Amino acid sequence: MRFMEERILKDGQVRPGDILKVDSFLNHQLDVAFLDEAGKAFYEHFEGHGINKILTVEASGIALSCMAAQYFRVPILFAKKAKSRNLDNDLYTAVARSYTYGIDNTLTVSKRFLTSDDHVLILDDFLANGNAVSGLLDLCAQAGASVAGIAIAIEKGYQGGGDALRFKGYDVFSLAIIDEMNESGIRFR
Amino acid sequence: MRFMEERILKDGQVRPGDILKVDSFLNHQLDVAFLDEAGKAFYEHFEGHGINKILTVEASGIALSCMAAQYFRVPILFAKKAKSRNLDNDLYTAVARSYTYGIDNTLTVSKRFLTSDDHVLILDDFLANGNAVSGLLDLCAQAGASVAGIAIAIEKGYQGGGDALRFKGYDVFSLAIIDEMNESGIRFR
Numbered sequence: 043m044r045f046m047e048e049r050i051l052k053d054g055q056v057r058p059g060d061i062l063k064v065d066s067f068l069n070h071q072l073d074v075a076f077l078d079e080a081g082k083a084f085y086e087h088f089e090g091h092g093i094n095k096i097l098t099v100e101a102s103g104i105a106l107s108c109m110a111a112q113y114f115r116v117p118i119l120f121a122k123k124a125k126s127r128n129l130d131n132d133l134y135t136a137v138a139r140s141y142t143y144g145i146d147n148t149l150t151v152s153k154r155f156l157t158s159d160d161h162v163l164i165l166d167d168f169l170a171n172g173n174a175v176s177g178l179l180d181l182c183a184q185a186g187a188s189v190a191g192i193a194i195a196i197e198k199g200y201q202g203g204g205d206a207l208r209f210k211g212y213d214v215f216s217l218a219i220i221d222e223m224n225e226s227g228i229r230f231r
Numbered sequence: 232m233r234f235m236e237e238r239i240l241k242d243g244q245v246r247p248g249d250i251l252k253v254d255s256f257l258n259h260q261l262d263v264a265f266l267d268e269a270g271k272a273f274y275e276h277f278e279g280h281g282i283n284k285i286l287t288v289e290a291s292g293i294a295l296s297c298m299a300a301q302y303f304r305v306p307i308l309f310a311k312k313a314k315s316r317n318l319d320n321d322l323y324t325a326v327a328r329s330y331t332y333g334i335d336n337t338l339t340v341s342k343r344f345l346t347s348d349d350h351v352l353i354l355d356d357f358l359a360n361g362n363a364v365s366g367l368l369d370l371c372a373q374a375g376a377s378v379a380g381i382a383i384a385i386e387k388g389y390q391g392g393g394d395a396l397r398f399k400g401y402d403v404f405s406l407a408i409i410d411e412m413n414e415s416g417i418r419f420r
Contacts, residue, residue: 071344104293108266151259
């Protein structure tokens with residue numbers, strides 16, 4: 043069993059409403075030594091792919107990206123969730139529906155930091171239906187940046203977002219893929 | 232001149248509306264090797280103070296906290312900005328006015344992860360009037376957690392938040408303190 047699967051079984055909690063609570067180590071309290079292990083695993087999968095930037099979304103993708111970036115030795119760019127409708131002309135924007143909160147987020151990145159010179163690793167903590175990743179892909183397309191792959195801590199495989207991206211040809215690398223989940227247990231792929 | 236001051240002069244931009252733009256390395260694009268240097272400086276100041284947890288706020292405090300946590304070898308807890316008014320009973324909440332966006336944020340942390348056993352280092356990228364830090368101090372007080380100190384990347388000294396906290400007895404350690412700033416230049420303390 044892989045280290046992310048072990049940690050989910052040890053510290054994760056399945057809650058009503060299709061919630062997997064991993065806030066003791068991944069997205070509220072952060073176990074940095076554990077996240078470092080995740081960052082290293084991403085590096086081992088994607089090293090040699092010419093990645094020069096990691097693209098993630100605030101907030102919970104940032105910590106994992108920091109750990110990975112230390113191995114890749116590249117900068118991180120985190121997309122912000124727009125707080126106003128008065129956005130600068132110097133931003134790329136894309137809409138991503140949040141599965142957790144049931145709202146649409148407008149993701150923004152500065153045009154100065156994402157360009158056609160970039161070969162990007164997209165990285166996030168969760169992949170469910172794939173809306174956040176699709177928003178990040180949209181930003182890359184607008185900038186003319188190429189995408190080396192997609193690195194995910196926990197994929198909810200039964201929601202299909204990861205497989206849809208794989209079908210389109212993306213290298214989606216998830217440290218744990220959940221194919222079934224309920225309050226009596228979790229089945230990994 | 233200290234390394235944070237040098238980087239602000241090299242890559243920061245003063246914009247109208249009292250904005251210091253440092254989004255090329257600190258709070259949008261992230262220069263992880265540079266943030267590591269900041270994390271190490273925080274550690275050198277606060278090591279031996281018995282810190283067992285770093286408390287920050289999403290989103291831009293997370294990256295700096297990750298780097299610092301690798302030296303302190305402690306977990307991070309990042310306060311979330313509440314997205315709904317229907318908050319759980321298992322959360323501590325505090326209001327912090329955002330200087331940048333001119334709105335009130337409700338900061339939340341889970342009661343499970345902040346307790347009277349904790350001796351906390353509060354860490355953030357910016358300290359201006361001190362509202363975010365005050366919100367974090369409020370959360371610590373509710374939890375009965377003690378505060379070892381406050382670590383800041385860039386303090387806007389002329390706004391007085393840092394000195395007010397020092398006057399109350401807190402050990403506020405800032406990597407750069409700006410005492411005057413306009414489009415023709417920056418004066419550090």
